[in-house]
Amino acid sequence: MADVMNVGVNLEAFSLAINAIQALRSSVTRVFDSLKDGMKNKETLEGREKVFITEFQDNLQSVNRDLNELERLSTLVGRPSESHPLHNSGLLSLDPVQDKTPLYSQLLQAYKWSNKLQYHAGLASSLLNQQSLKRSANQMGTSAKRRPKVQPSTLVLPIQYVDDVISRIGRMFPDMSIELFRPNGTSAVLLVTLGKVLKAIVVMRSLFIDRTIVRGFHENIYSEDGKLDIWSKSNYQAFQKVTDHATTALLHYQLPQMPDVVVRSFMTWLRSYIKLFQNPCQRCGKFLQEGLPPTWRDFRTLEAFHDTCRQ
Amino acid sequence: MGVTCVCQVPVSEGKSVQQTVDILHKKLEQLGAVKQGNFWVDCETYHATGNATGQPSKLLYVMHNSETPLSCMALFEGGPGLSADANFDVLMVKLKSHFQNAKGHKVESRGVRYRYCDFLVKIGTVAMSSSARGISVEVEYCACVIPGDCWNLMKEFMQSFLGSNTPELPTVFTSKAEGLSVPVDCMDTMSQYLELFGRVRKQQVLPGSGVR
């Protein structure tokens, strides 16, 4: 009985309230039953309607009465103590048959486990944020939800700002020339010429790189109608591979809050292809593997590897 | 077009030209190279006539390459070269009072064209007045136009099927005043063939055939 006092529940009122709920439920059922049965057969249409309406009103009144009774009782039941750490679920500890229904201890364990999970997730999240240049890592974390909110604001950067960022990057690398075109409205298309090795077409959206295609130095970059050809892939397998890797790099270098850093990182990485045909593989030491030069460049060290040697 | 390297491969000891060519074909196919049609390169020699001073006349070579069937290349011995329409042949006929065709001096190389990744390999039988005189191997790395950039890479590839017959960097590139970092053009390939044809012309007896 002492336990009951602690919890602060008036048990008598509680059982009365349960009865009241049952009464309310059956009176509500009656309302819908009579509605479902409809009007009963009487001589005149007027008589039928009259009987139906009286019956409906009686039923509604009994619902009202039962509801009032329940409300009155519910004030008597009182509130359970809120000091318990698990709130109402703490009441489960009162169950005298612990052995048969170990709900409470299981609940406590689950609670501890979820607390720990939250703590570790917090640690992991702060660690991952330090490497936020990786777009793919971001997408898996919580910031995947945040990204669409960030993007619209940076998508409307002034044209002049984009031009400035690009020309500043262009000046950083003397062996790399970057020409900026705007063939379709405000979005920029960059033509990057790297030494006498390759030409890359980089399609931008504001300061975000949308896609890129890499071709040989001596390949066509204009289509027959004289426009920049941003679709056709290179005729050479080496540059098709480099295009694939450049697309991977776009997914790797990602920092939504600082798109200019991303463009700069990508260009620094792309620049390491200046020795595409001159660097042997850092792993096998050869120039060729299945007829291809080392087309992969490590994202961090920029070292050259064959696609098959990079793991 | 990419960087090319044309070299002569000696006929293997105790083998005929055709047998040596077959061995090269087999080696390439084992590498994974795929046959992709045929090729030919030919060269006619012209003497400049009406030389008043009596000095030995300069030779003019007119060449054709199946890679560029609409063009005709003309090279002076040790001098400048030009690339023209195929009509140039007709012009040479009209100029016969100045340039005389040295009949019997026509050299050509014909053979199979192989593709391996971005490489083109052409194994040809060099023939003079329809008698086989030697074997030419042309390797082109189509993805790169700078000889200084991709030479080591090409050398590694050639070693994989030519072994000890792998040539050194062609002199046509090393002798360029601008160095090894200027893009190649089709005349570089033709002057390499011209050099090879010149060597073949001088060699009277087929190496390895023993007796005349």
Ligand SMILES: [Zn+2]
């Ligand atoms: Zn390797």
